[in-house]
Amino acid sequence: MGYSPGDDFFIHRGGTEARRCAACTGNPPCLRASAANYAPAWGFFAHRRINRLAVLTLPPEMMVFFKPNIDWVADHATDPDMRRYSTTFEAPRHYIDLDNYGEPPFDSLPRTFPEALLQYADIWGVNPPGDTVLIFGGERPRPFQPGDAWRRYFSRFIVPRFSYEDKSLDVDSLAQFLRQNSYDSTAWQAAFFRESLSMHGILPWHLQKMQRDLTNAFRRRDSKRILRLCADMGHYIGDAHVPLHTTSNYNGQKTGQEGIHGFWESRIPELFADEQYDYFVGKPRYVDRTTDFFWEMVLASNSMVDSVLSVERALRLSIPKDRQMCPDMRNGVVIIAPCRDFAAVYQTALQGMVERRMRAAIHAVASAWYTAWVDAGQPKLGDMDLPIATEEEQQEEEQMKKLFNAGKMLGRPEEH
Numbered sequence: 001m002g003y004s005p006g007d008d009f010f011i012h013r014g015g016t017e018a019r020r021c022a023a024c025t026g027n028p029p030c031l032r033a034s035a036a037n038y039a040p041a042w043g044f045f046a047h048r049r050i051n052r053l054a055v056l057t058l059p060p061e062m063m064v065f066f067k068p069n070i071d072w073v074a075d076h077a078t079d080p081d082m083r084r085y086s087t088t089f090e091a092p093r094h095y096i097d098l099d100n101y102g103e104p105p106f107d108s109l110p111r112t113f114p115e116a117l118l119q120y121a122d123i124w125g126v127n128p129p130g131d132t133v134l135i136f137g138g139e140r141p142r143p144f145q146p147g148d149a150w151r152r153y154f155s156r157f158i159v160p161r162f163s164y165e166d167k168s169l170d171v172d173s174l175a176q177f178l179r180q181n182s183y184d185s186t187a188w189q190a191a192f193f194r195e196s197l198s199m200h201g202i203l204p205w206h207l208q209k210m211q212r213d214l215t216n217a218f219r220r221r222d223s224k225r226i227l228r229l230c231a232d233m234g235h236y237i238g239d240a241h242v243p244l245h246t247t248s249n250y251n252g253q254k255t256g257q258e259g260i261h262g263f264w265e266s267r268i269p270e271l272f273a274d275e276q277y278d279y280f281v282g283k284p285r286y287v288d289r290t291t292d293f294f295w296e297m298v299l300a301s302n303s304m305v306d307s308v309l310s311v312e313r314a315l316r317l318s319i320p321k322d323r324q325m326c327p328d329m330r331n332g333v334v335i336i337a338p339c340r341d342f343a344a345v346y347q348t349a350l351q352g353m354v355e356r357r358m359r360a361a362i363h364a365v366a367s368a369w370y371t372a373w374v375d376a377g378q379p380k381l382g383d384m385d386l387p388i389a390t391e392e393e394q395q396e397e398e399q400m401k402k403l404f405n406a407g408k409m410l411g412r413p414e415e416h
């Protein structure tokens with residue numbers, strides 16, 4: 001049986017059927033499967049491994065709390081992917097299309113979120129005749145360098161509204177700000193902003209926010225929130241170590257290599273990680289500058305994109321087609337996936353890249369958690385209670401799982 005490189009080998013995560021299942025036309029039989037059979041981003045397998053292994057590197061003062069909760073932190077490593085079925089705000093947190101911003105090292109791209117939003121948000125107003133006009137942004141650059149006053153306005157009125165559906169702005173404060181800066185005296189009837197960051201992903205910026213939230217949770221010794229944030233952060237840091245999470249060609253769709261996303265981050269770890277990878281990564285390190293730390297990981301991932309794609313392309317040309325894709329079983333369902341031997345050849349040709357990135361992810365996750373704990377003043381964790389989930393929280397979790405199983409992903413539907 002021959003399969004072309006474009007054949008998807010897993011179940012389409014946005015639906016309940018195989019997107020293009022070669023097996024439907026012959027043997028083996030193609031069965032329908034729910035989205036839960038599919039393993040997104042790093043695969044559920046790798047995300048859970050990364051969180052579990054990160055816990056095992058922690059110092060005794062943290063281990064006393066994390067070890068009894070290791071199953072929870074590992075099991076919930078995949079929640080951020082499940083949430084992509086519940087809210088449109090979730091998807092952009094998993095990736096950043098760096099190629100949208102020029103060439104490495106993307107120096108013109110602001111490293112902190114407020115600065116990035118300042119650069120990639122437009123402000124619109126509705127004037128007294130009722131016309132909607134651009135006040136700043138796009139074709140109409142700001143009349144002054146973003147000075148302190150502008151930054152203050154922005155971080156007070158625009159940054160907090162980033163993840164609101166409603167993007168309207170308070171006209172009085174906007175008008176006052178514009179008047180004070182001698183820019184405009186229009187009596188705006190309404191105002192709102194639009195931003196273009198979400199479209200290309202916000203992963204390294206979102207991690208900065210998570211690091212602050214986690215530090216605060218440690219400070220307050222809020223055990224439930226600590227676990228919640230650690231599990232989520234493990235996921236996003238894991239994603240930041242995957243080269244294809246840093247490019248708009250995330251599934252090889254621009255180069256005729258559809259399916260490569262899952263090949264690299266799901267299929268290879270599932271086949272080889274537990275058998276072959278050295279999971280010993282040493283103790284976590286304290287990170288002085290977490291903003292740089294998160295950017296370094298996505299920039300390193302991005303520098304590997306070319307190899308991920310070119311090595312696979314060359315192998316697809318040199319290895320006979322009938323040795324590339326094979327039928328396999330997953331949860332009782334037949335899937336078509338890259339053959340084990342083919343995956344092994346790809347892994348070797350990448351010179352152990354998948355293992356290196358997984359190890360780096362484990363170490364980075366532990367280091368981010370450890371840094372938050374140190375920055376919070378190394379609070380005692382041993383005697384914290386772990387409150388039982390409230391009814392509301394249980395319902396939220398049920399709902400998240402229900403939407404995930406229904407399989408309708410919101411936002412960018414593909415492999416992120």
Ligand SMILES: [Zn+2]
Nearest residue numbers: 041094239416
């Ligand atoms: Zn993800």
